[in-house]
Amino acid sequence: MKIDVSHAKKIIQRYRKKKGILIPLLQDIQAIYGYVPEETVGLISKELSIYPVDIYGVTTFYTQFHLMPQGKHTIKVCQGTACHVMGGKGILNCISDKLGIKDGETTEDGRFSLERVACLGCCGMAPVVVVDEDFHGNCNFQKIDYLLNQYKSKKEES
Amino acid sequence: MKARILICMGTSGISAGAEEVAKCFKKELNKYNLQSKYEIIRVGDRGLFRDVLVDIIEPNEERITYERVKVIDVPKIVKNHLKNGEYIKGLQAGKDYKQFFARQMRIVLSNCGEIDPENIEEYIEKDGYEAAKKALKMKPEEIIEEIKKSGLRGRGGAGFPTGLKWEFCRKAKSDTKYIICNADEGDPGAFMDRSILEGDPHSVVEGMIIGAYAIGANEGYIYCRAEYPLAVKRLDKAIGQAREKKFLGKNIFGSRFSFDLVIKEGAGAFVCGEETALIASIEGKRGTPNPRPPYPAQKGLWGKPSNINNVETLANIRHIIDKGADWFSSIGYNKSKGTKVFAIAGKVKNTGLVEVPMGTTIREIVYGSGGGMVNKKIPFKAVQLGGPSGGCLPESLFDTPIDYESINETGAIMGSGGMVIMDQRTCMVDIARFFLSFTVAESCGKCIPCRIGLKRMLEVLEQISEGNGKEEHLKFLKDMSQTIIDTALCGLGNTAPNPVLTTIRYFKDEYQAHIKDRSCPSHVCTNLVRFEINEDKCIKCGQCFTVCPTGAIDLKKREYPILNKEKCIKCKACIDVCPVMAIE
Numbered sequence: 236m237k238i239d240v241s242h243a244k245k246i247i248q249r250y251r252k253k254k255g256i257l258i259p260l261l262q263d264i265q266a267i268y269g270y271v272p273e274e275t276v277g278l279i280s281k282e283l284s285i286y287p288v289d290i291y292g293v294t295t296f297y298t299q300f301h302l303m304p305q306g307k308h309t310i311k312v313c314q315g316t317a318c319h320v321m322g323g324k325g326i327l328n329c330i331s332d333k334l335g336i337k338d339g340e341t342t343e344d345g346r347f348s349l350e351r352v353a354c355l356g357c358c359g360m361a362p363v364v365v366v367d368e369d370f371h372g373n374c375n376f377q378k379i380d381y382l383l384n385q386y387k388s389k390k391e392e393s
Numbered sequence: 394m395k396a397r398i399l400i401c402m403g404t405s406g407i408s409a410g411a412e413e414v415a416k417c418f419k420k421e422l423n424k425y426n427l428q429s430k431y432e433i434i435r436v437g438d439r440g441l442f443r444d445v446l447v448d449i450i451e452p453n454e455e456r457i458t459y460e461r462v463k464v465i466d467v468p469k470i471v472k473n474h475l476k477n478g479e480y481i482k483g484l485q486a487g488k489d490y491k492q493f494f495a496r497q498m499r500i501v502l503s504n505c506g507e508i509d510p511e512n513i514e515e516y517i518e519k520d521g522y523e524a525a526k527k528a529l530k531m532k533p534e535e536i537i538e539e540i541k542k543s544g545l546r547g548r549g550g551a552g553f554p555t556g557l558k559w560e561f562c563r564k565a566k567s568d569t570k571y572i573i574c575n576a577d578e579g580d581p582g583a584f585m586d587r588s589i590l591e592g593d594p595h596s597v598v599e600g601m602i603i604g605a606y607a608i609g610a611n612e613g614y615i616y617c618r619a620e621y622p623l624a625v626k627r628l629d630k631a632i633g634q635a636r637e638k639k640f641l642g643k644n645i646f647g648s649r650f651s652f653d654l655v656i657k658e659g660a661g662a663f664v665c666g667e668e669t670a671l672i673a674s675i676e677g678k679r680g681t682p683n684p685r686p687p688y689p690a691q692k693g694l695w696g697k698p699s700n701i702n703n704v705e706t707l708a709n710i711r712h713i714i715d716k717g718a719d720w721f722s723s724i725g726y727n728k729s730k731g732t733k734v735f736a737i738a739g740k741v742k743n744t745g746l747v748e749v750p751m752g753t754t755i756r757e758i759v760y761g762s763g764g765g766m767v768n769k770k771i772p773f774k775a776v777q778l779g780g781p782s783g784g785c786l787p788e789s790l791f792d793t794p795i796d797y798e799s800i801n802e803t804g805a806i807m808g809s810g811g812m813v814i815m816d817q818r819t820c821m822v823d824i825a826r827f828f829l830s831f832t833v834a835e836s837c838g839k840c841i842p843c844r845i846g847l848k849r850m851l852e853v854l855e856q857i858s859e860g861n862g863k864e865e866h867l868k869f870l871k872d873m874s875q876t877i878i879d880t881a882l883c884g885l886g887n888t889a890p891n892p893v894l895t896t897i898r899y900f901k902d903e904y905q906a907h908i909k910d911r912s913c914p915s916h917v918c919t920n921l922v923r924f925e926i927n928e929d930k931c932i933k934c935g936q937c938f939t940v941c942p943t944g945a946i947d948l949k950k951r952e953y954p955i956l957n958k959e960k961c962i963k964c965k966a967c968i969d970v971c972p973v974m975a976i977e
Contacts, residue, residue, distance in 0.1 A: 255676045255677040256677055257677035257678075258657075258660055259658065262619075262658065262660065293660075293678070296679040297660035297661050297662050298660075299660040315581030316738075316739075317581070317582050317738035317739050319824075320739045322969070325964040325965060328962065328964065329942050329964065332942070332962075353581055353663060354581035354584075354620075356583075356618075357404055357405055357584065358581075358584055358736060359441075361738060361739075370405070370408035371408060372405065372408055375940075375966070376940060376942045376964075
């Protein structure tokens with residue numbers, strides 16, 4: 236699949252001649268494409284004289300960056316201490332079973348990506364699941380069923 | 394003055410539907426033509442998690458708080474309370490709410506849940522930016538002296554005296570210096586920084602202005618976790634408003650001092666909470682720590698002297714300048730002054746943020762504000778303090794006063810103030826394994842003790858929890874822990890063995906049960922547990938059947954449920970739902 240790099244070019248222009256820009260630059264690129272495409276890495280390297288190894292070094296170090304396209308909805312399951320004590324692992328396994336993917340993977344139809352995250356800072360409503368930007372607290376198996384169905388039907392509407 | 398309707402809109406409030414409640418209030422007020430009399434104010438989290446909290450404050454009248462407000466309750470509140478003046482008893486915040494706040498001393502959190510964080514005027518009304526004005530008329534050395542005298546220590550974990558830190562940076566000679574706010578709150582189980590940033594962002598900005606003036610910095614960075622989108626949004630707004638008011642920028646308050654702030658968003662790496670790793674991350678590199686010395690105060694960001702403080706520390710500054718060092722040092726215990734915010738979570742009745750004076754005991758927090766255990770039938774087992782760098786303490790240490798030194802003596806650390814309460818259904822071996830799997834995943838890989846040593850420890854713990862533990866494993870864990878503590882490069886590695894060491898120290902019998910008897914007393918380690926339905930206790934309610942996600946429980950009319958062990962994934966959903974604890 237070919238991607239349109241013109242957006243990336245515009246973003247790179249904005250960051251020219253500034254210091255410490257690699258992380259915000261990659262964040263902006265990911266905001267547009269949903270991941271950091273290989274083509275843009277070459278472009279950044281050429282335009283800003285940064286070695287590709289340094290760019291890949293940063294993208295693989297931070298969990299936020301993806302090098303592969305992500306699903307339409309990203310499901311983050313909190314695995315922090317409080318969520319662990321309140322049964323977060325079961326919630327992760329349950330979603331994993333239902334979607335047939337492990338954490339870090341995307342469903343074949345491109346609907347959902349599943350991620351585990353360390354702590355979302357909402358320990359008071361553990362266990363927590365975040366779909367895209369929406370937080371869902373006090374999760375249990377029934378709520379997961381309901382949530383997944385809700386997002387599935389959302390997709391069909393659009 | 395208009396009467397105020399406060400609606401709590403932190404991340405948790407919004408997830409419980411606070412935005413819809415606010416919209417409904419607006420609609421209903423218009424319906425009864427009350428919009429000129431009442432003002433809806435969106436405030437940050439107050440600390441207690443009670444879905445949507447709504448406060449009605451009318452001039453010269455008692456403040457009424459409603460908890461767990463849903464959209465369908467709003468018309469009732471507007472009609473009965475606001476229009477006809479009758480309180481709705483069933484919705485009013487009850488005993489738990491009062492108990493939660495009764496023993497607190499809110500200094501840092503005083504504005505959280507009381508003012509609109511997106512409106513600078515409200516902050517100014519609460520004496521906001523007065524301390525900064527006052528500080529800019531003082532000499533930088535006087536400010537540092539005041540902070541030193543107050544006894545304020547870093548709230549991020551290690552507890553280094555803030556005044557001394559500032560002094561080191563002040564004394565470093567350089568044309569450029571930086572002040573950095575560490576808002577990379579990565580400790581699982583801690584969320585006070587998020588609440589402060591979401592509920593009272595200006596207090597952090599003000600603290601940074603004072604700090605920058607004291608050390609002589611003209612540029613500041615706030616390094617905030619990417620997982621906190623709302624906090625970033627509110628900070629951004631706060632900085633914009635402060636610039637408009639000329640509290641930030643050139644010649645602040647008409648003085649010769651200029652200062653401005655930039656927000657840097659993290660990209661998801663726990664180790665970036667460590668000072669030197671945080672600096673590397675701001676510079677756009679991989680967030681790996683560097684050996685100290687040189688300390689950031691000599692050579693930090695871009696090689697210039699830099700001062701890094703935690704969010705809670707900075708939020709304390711304005712109160713110290715405002716009310717004086719003597720006032721601050723009169724609160725607290727021993728060498729730990731002031732208050733500390735704790736995030737209580739886990740199997741406790743009231744979860745949320747509690748701010749108490751240093752020296753309060755763990756028992757007072759758990760049974761006082763926390764309100765005791767959620768399920769009275771399952772007793773307390775341990776409290777986990779300080780996240781992955783801390784440790785688990787048993788009930789016998791419950792009367793330990795909370796100050797940096799006393800907590801360190803127990804083998805745990807104060808950390809950023811996460812406090813997770815665990816009951817008898819939590820397995821200590823599993824918790825140790827959980828924390829190690831976290832630190833192994835988050836280890837940056839730069840130094841060998843942390844990268845390889847922790848991995849080996851995790852493998853051993855996995856063997857123990859799978860029932861393949863050996864007697865010599867315990868000695869191995871202890872020896873390896875000591876090696877890592879002695880040789881790891883940064884704070885992450887140095888403290889990572891703490892959860893293992895404290896669980897071995899206080900819960901050795903649990904390890905023994907796993908190794909010798911091949912059993913898990915808390916029924917957590919799934920390899921060592923078999924599920925059975927105790928027909929003597931079962932009341933045939935069928936709840937286990939409904940909740941089972943894999944259909945492993947078979948239920949026929951008027952018979953006891955049957956568990957199909959091949960289908961069972963040991964998720965424990967049935968155990969949690971059983972009202973008579975018939976599943977063992």
